[in-house]
Amino acid sequence: MAHGQHQPLEGQVLNARTGQPVPFATLGVPRRGLGTVADENGRYLLRLPDNFADTVVVTSIGFSRALLLPAHLAAGQRVVRLAPQEQTLENVVVAHRRVKPATLGRKTAKGDLRWVAGSSGKNTVDDEWGWELGAVLHPAKPAVLEAFHVYLHDNNYELLRFRLNLYAYGQGKPGKTLLQQDVQLKAWPKQKGWLTVDLRSYNINLEAQPVAATIQWLQSETAEPQKKYFSVPVKRQPKQVMLERENSEAAWTIHAMQPSLYFELLTE
Template identity: 65%
Template sequence: MAPYSASAQTAPVQVVEGQVLNAHTNEPVPFATLGFPGRGLGTVADEQGRYLLRLPPNLSDTLVVTSVGFARTTVAPAALARGQRVFQVAPLAVALDGAVAEHARMHPAQLGRSTATGDLPWTGGSSGKETVDDEWGWELGAILRPAHRTYLEEFHVFLSANTYEQLRFRLNLYTLENGRPGRPLLTKDIQLTCTNKARGWHTIDLRPYALELAAQPVVVTIQWLQSEKTAPEDKYFSIPVTRQRQQVMVERENSEAVWTLHPLQPSLYFTVLEE
């Protein structure tokens, strides 16, 4: 990739900054995502809900602000033009169903691809760039098809390369609609942090969340939330993928970009209890 150069841009890029707040408490919403539907424009806020967002000139698209456990919020172009930079998102009311897994009726299983090698590495990162926050929000995942009712115990993803001192990802689950990710299923913000350029398998313990999947297709992704900004121009990470006949792997640039499908499968999987 060529390094960023202001003179190489055909039009100036406007950089705006602001904050995402909880509409009920006025507290910051950590790692909220911001993006324009169908466009490759978006970012992720930091721990204090603060963001930097790059806008093209004459923007006429609606901005969408989202976070796990909060209602999807839209911001009209006119509000952006007036200088609105603080956005409030309302928390969703979550009803607990009190479901309890009867472990005596369950058996251990795996859901996904648990092989550490692949046909090629699928690479994300900021190599060739002086900034990285406009890359945050990128998602990669796979379509999974549980055959029985399933309880998720752990999530695993393999990094074959990692040159970051810190990488933060969010775990997302979606319904499968028309062959692509649809409605988000998680109500808790489940994250994975990788430090010290660590490679190999990385694991999230999901038992505290009591996550249950029905016997129907689902999409799991990891979403890049954050990484250190020191010298980001030579930073990247890779996940092994293997070729498939079917469109199994899903990817998008940010939280509101168009999903693309690939005849590949990444090295990520769940360990589960299955009926």
């Protein structure tokens, strides 16, 4: 974050149709490391530098994105209304083929390094929310996702919440969001080891094409301000498959490593 910041920008993200809060909507500034995530009541606190004159992009799964333009901010606009997207149900064709269980990703808990995220020694943590970590995966055949797992080597938080994101992957970076539902993972206090979410009720299908799977940090709470961090094991490897970005609108970086996360799936 930049130095010389003014008072935080506070507001709320609402559903434009119902007027209800949009929980855990993301806010980010394109091409800059500025962003955060709204809380369960859609309220956000965004720390911006002095003389800020950029556009803030507000997004949430299942909604069209909205923009807070510099003129809007100067006029005092703090409430953002997101329009729900119409959900289209794809035709499901049941093929009379045998399917078998498989895994996709790295299911080993041990790694060469611990990839640490947190804000130990800082008074605030909200400007870290929105951070994403994940991997490029290559399904060999069409598949149905059954469960997702990510390994926490360290976790000093009383509350830790993530969102699972899936993106089409092409031209060296993640692209279109593939999920139409908000899939979240929540760790119990100081939970370590494999964190799991059952995906069977979401009916998520993958084609035999590269995808990027990430966890996005949504929320955290701790009573120990000097120990605010968690970590995921990563393994060094020749191929660049590990993805990371600071918030929902920041540029992606890619590393020659692979984090400990994977899917259980059914495939042909």
